[in-house]
Amino acid sequence: xxxxxxxxxxxxxxxxxxxxxxxxxxxxxxxxxxxxxxxxxxxxxxxxxxxxxxxxxxxxxxxxxxxxxxxxxxxxxxxxxxxxxxxxxxxxxxxxxxxxxxxxxxxxxxxxxxxxxxxxxxxxxxxxxxxxxxxxxxxxxxxxxxxxxxxxxxxxxxxxxxxxxxxxxxxxxxxxxxxxxx
Amino acid sequence: xxxxxxxxxxxxxxxxxxxxxxxxxxxxxxxxxxxxxxxxxxxxxxxxxxxxxxxxxxxxxxxxxxxxxxxxxxxxxxxxxxxxxxxxxxxxxxxxxxxxxxxxxxxxxxxxxxxxxxxxxxxxxxxxxxxxxxxxxxxxxxxxxxxxxxxxxxxxxxxxxxxxxxxxxxxxxxxxxxxxxxxxxxxxxxxx
Numbered sequence: 001x002x003x004x005x006x007x008x009x010x011x012x013x014x015x016x017x018x019x020x021x022x023x024x025x026x027x028x029x030x031x032x033x034x035x036x037x038x039x040x041x042x043x044x045x046x047x048x049x050x051x052x053x054x055x056x057x058x059x060x061x062x063x064x065x066x067x068x069x070x071x072x073x074x075x076x077x078x079x080x081x082x083x084x085x086x087x088x089x090x091x092x093x094x095x096x097x098x099x100x101x102x103x104x105x106x107x108x109x110x111x112x113x114x115x116x117x118x119x120x121x122x123x124x125x126x127x128x129x130x131x132x133x134x135x136x137x138x139x140x141x142x143x144x145x146x147x148x149x150x151x152x153x154x155x156x157x158x159x160x161x162x163x164x165x166x167x168x169x170x171x172x173x174x175x176x177x178x179x180x181x182x
Numbered sequence: 183x184x185x186x187x188x189x190x191x192x193x194x195x196x197x198x199x200x201x202x203x204x205x206x207x208x209x210x211x212x213x214x215x216x217x218x219x220x221x222x223x224x225x226x227x228x229x230x231x232x233x234x235x236x237x238x239x240x241x242x243x244x245x246x247x248x249x250x251x252x253x254x255x256x257x258x259x260x261x262x263x264x265x266x267x268x269x270x271x272x273x274x275x276x277x278x279x280x281x282x283x284x285x286x287x288x289x290x291x292x293x294x295x296x297x298x299x300x301x302x303x304x305x306x307x308x309x310x311x312x313x314x315x316x317x318x319x320x321x322x323x324x325x326x327x328x329x330x331x332x333x334x335x336x337x338x339x340x341x342x343x344x345x346x347x348x349x350x351x352x353x354x355x356x357x358x359x360x361x362x363x364x365x366x367x368x369x370x371x372x373x374x
Binding site for chain 2 (some may be wrong): 013015018019022026027030031034035040043044047048051052055116117120121124135138139140142145160161163164165167168170171174175
């Protein structure tokens with residue numbers, strides 16, 4: 001189903017359309033929430049809020065715009081607000097992840113961490129917030145620069161330079177971890 | 183090294199394929215010369231490729247939790263619960279404040295005006311409540327002379343003399359228009 005059709009069905013309070021909307025965009029929203037908040041429970045809560053907000057605001061969606069970046073905007077705003085409230089908790093979570101990487105306590109965990117994907121996930125989580133969101137949007141979600149710039153409300157030039165810095169930072173983190181392991 | 187930093191930034195553009203031809207040529211020229219940058223480029227390309235394979239899925243319970251009807255329920259609960267709760271809170275605060283007010287400004291002392299204290303059953307004419315913090319067992323007897331248009335207050339007996347002047351003044355300032363031409367006896371004590 002096309003986005004326009006989906007939106008108009010959502011406005012008409014169609015239950016099936018909502019299910020389809022969930023299937024199509026829950027991953028995208030969840031990724032933003034998960035990588036920005038760093039744990040599953042908070043991500044779930046935020047995702048629920050995002051869906052509620054989308055339902056409430058769906059009538060104000062401008063059909064000329066890009067639906068995905070509209071959703072991204074809402075999700076990003078929600079996550080940002082949540083982070084403000086739970087700034088301290090988040091710091092704890094991040095510290096936990098960092099400690100985890102250094103200590104590598106149990107063999108099971110070691111196996112998990114050895115996995116490349118898990119390493120990458122944790123590396124993204126340990127990035128600064130600015131870089132985290134841009135990596136998620138560009139590398140994982142593969143959005144266009146223009147879409148990212150409209151979600152984050154920054155110029156395209158800034159997106160480019162920030163993405164470059166984020167990639168370099170990610171590379172440095174991963175290199176540091178390799179050395180640690182050796 | 184400074185040069186390399188600039189090229190590292192160009193690599194990001196190269197991965198996304200957004201470099202101009204001039205920039206692309208510059209980068210390729212540099213990469214043939216500089217080994218560390220070549221390695222960095224390979225590394226970054228590998229990371230970028232691997233990142234695309236990362237998939238984080240929302241847990242299954244999210245699907246049950248996030249349904250249109252469920253969401254609208256929570257939305258309605260948010261709205262419908264908010265106002266009654268707020269009003270209940272305001273009501274309780276008001277009651278609490280009122281109670282506090284009454285507690286502080288309570289009238290624990292009675293002023294009884296009696297016609298004649300020497301009778302066995304002196305007639306109670308009036309009972310007034312006074313606000314004043316005094317000891318619990320405090321009492322004071324006063325004689326109020328209103329004969330021939332004058333107004334005289336005399337102290338007969340008390341157990342704490344330090345409070346007498348307060349009550350004497352209080353009685354003097356009192357408006358007693360209906361009791362005229364007689365001697366009254368006043369008793370002040372803690373209300374039963």
